[in-house]
Amino acid sequence: MSILRNVYDDLTLCSRCRCGFCRIGCATHSILGIESLSARGRNAVALSLVDGLVDVSEGLAERFFLCTTCGFCKERCPLEVDSVKINENLRAELVKKGFTRPEHEVFIKRIEAVHNPYGEPHEERLKWLPPKAKVAEKADTAYFVGCTTAYRRSEIAEATVRILNAADVDFVMLHPEEWCCGSPALRVGRRDLFLELARHNMEAIRRVGVTRVVTSCAGCYRALSRDYPESVGETPFKVVHTSELLAELIREGRLRLSKDVSETVTYHDPCHLGRHTGIYEQPREVLESIPAVKLVEMAKNRENTLCCGAGGGVKAGFPDFAIQAALRRLEEAKDVGAESLVSTCPFCAHNLKEAIRKSGSRLKFYDLTELVAKTIK
């Protein structure tokens, strides 16, 4: 378990302390309750692996893969132990030893073949792009669409382009050089593939010469803004999430929100945008700028948000659990009287909308861009 040397100090700290404060908001442990499905428990097992006290097995690997890497554990840890990093390192080691999830292998092979985890034709990545949309040949800004947005939640892409055009923000797109950002590969232990994708995308962005990359996906945002610099070097461009850009455009008066949206909405903080990268207030600022919107907060919000259940390869690997976690989040939204659930991540949208459909909930779901697009002329 050589890779665990990188996180050995954190493992030692957790092993000394064992407070278990990571458990109360943990997406997995707070539902399934087994110690080895909490950061405290997994860290104890990881240290036992280092010490050679336990063997790797399929069952053990499942404990490490059944984690959405939501980051509540790191957020709440009094010692700031990065249990997400520990788990991702351990997953990489498990994959090297052949302990992969078959469901993960499916999407990994698709990324390798057609640059997206859904196995959709690469040439159709911009199939959603409305003919009237204005896309520049040369600009300072690039819109990085992301796989889920492009192939599964294209209404977010359409809304984003509509808003950019309305605010006169010139932008280019990278297609055909935009590949999967690599986040799904990194999260499930395929660091090698992640590096390949990151290097490709970095080069593609460099070639178009932009100074700013806008993305409407929380997962792409985390990968581009945090994982790329950590893994392949400083990015010569600024990475901006649409929620940040929208807040800025509204503040500067470049985007006027004029139509009423008379709805009580609540905002779900995606883990990759909130706990992982610290963006909590801009989406709320945008929501509060929409005429007639009433924003209410769920009991668990911002740093304490309950994960939707989809992240870290869990949606693919453990789909029933992912829905179970999403249903709990829907309950929270219902408890505060929300008519609509708003978020800023297409992958959260994917899971939460499926949970809404399966449960027959009357809750509506919007991406922030969709709601904003509704209110501009």
Add this chain to the structure above:
Amino acid sequence: MEDAISVNPQGIIKTLMEIVGKDNVLCEPYDLIPYSRDRYALLVRPRQGVMPLAVVRPATTEEVQEVVAFANKHRIPLTPRGSGTNYAGSAVPAKGGVVVDLTRMNKILNMSEESMSVKAQAGVILQNLEEALNTKGFTFGHDPGSFPSATVGGCISTKSLGWRAGKYGDMGSLVLALKVVLPTGVVVETREVPKSSTGFDVKSLFIGAEGTLGVITEALLRIHPFPEQRVFLMYSFNNFEQAYKSLLKLLRSGLTPTSSYVEDYADEEKAVMFLSYEGVKEVVEVQVKRATSMLEAEGGARLDDKVAKEHWLNRHDMFSQMNKEGPADSIETAVPASKVLEFLKFVRRWIKRSGVKPMGVGSWVYPENLGIDLAFDETKAKEYAAARDELANKALELGGTVSYCVGVGLKYPHLMRKEHGAALDVMKTIKHALDPNNIMNPRGLGL
């Protein structure tokens, strides 16, 4: 009985699965490792704790009954466990025994505004309970350092103490009634009133019993109105003696704070006092007004309220953070208030010769408490354990206790005779009568 298991391990696991379902029995090494210890500081590597045979996760009192009756019949050691946050080792399993993990029993069953009470299953986490009560305008008031993870059953079983005990009392005093599965599988339910004069107070037997007398499955708990006002104060004094005497004067004047901590900084020739008051707004205002003028007259210098607030906000995390300096331990000794200053002198000398790294020496919540939080060298755990006993023995010589909270566990069973004298035989007699096969936490309390 020494772990005398009369059925084979596979037979035990099969039966447990029949009782609670296959998914609720854990027996793989990777699942058992996290249950092999609690927060007892001396179980640092390579002493990793004790591996149980299995972990069973019942969801109802009836399932607990079946598990306990089966274990009693076959003399299988059981260790009840909440979140495993005990610092003394009372949730460390017996070798080859079964851990009864109560965290599936996490329902808040009933909250009554009229009775000012809440009924909760043993596995409810304190923070979840408090947040649920807060939405209804109530507070529980029990606020130990392990509040974000500790369970109702665990806190009762270790008779824990929290930051707000000056106003609300310790965990034991908040218990109105209990439902307990006895070692024979019989269920005892005490009456839902705070007090009765009809014989022994049976519920009190299980408070602080560390799971030696049965498994607590439900508790009826006293709740209080959510405070209208909370004020946090921090004062600096020239030395501990001055600060401590000021605290005693506050208490003698009827100005008992909700929370207090007087910390000794002997090396810096100063002491710091943290206080909080909470309750009805006007009452708190008067308490704070009189307390501040009294403390200033005694020579205290009020520090920025932000410092006091930060201290409060960090109260659950501060012990965990000490682990950066080495494994952290807490020696929770108490002596009569009249002996505290004498004991402190001993503590200061002990720190110099024991080789520990002191992280906090002070009197917390009750004036009799004088404890020390510290970090020790993990390569010298044995020497540290001996040094710790020296301090515990001194507390006993001064008429005190080795543990004002936290408990006995693996930490102090050898000092139980010295602390309790003939009263230990009373405990042993009760234990033997209720648990003739010694299945419940068999090493617990030195019985």
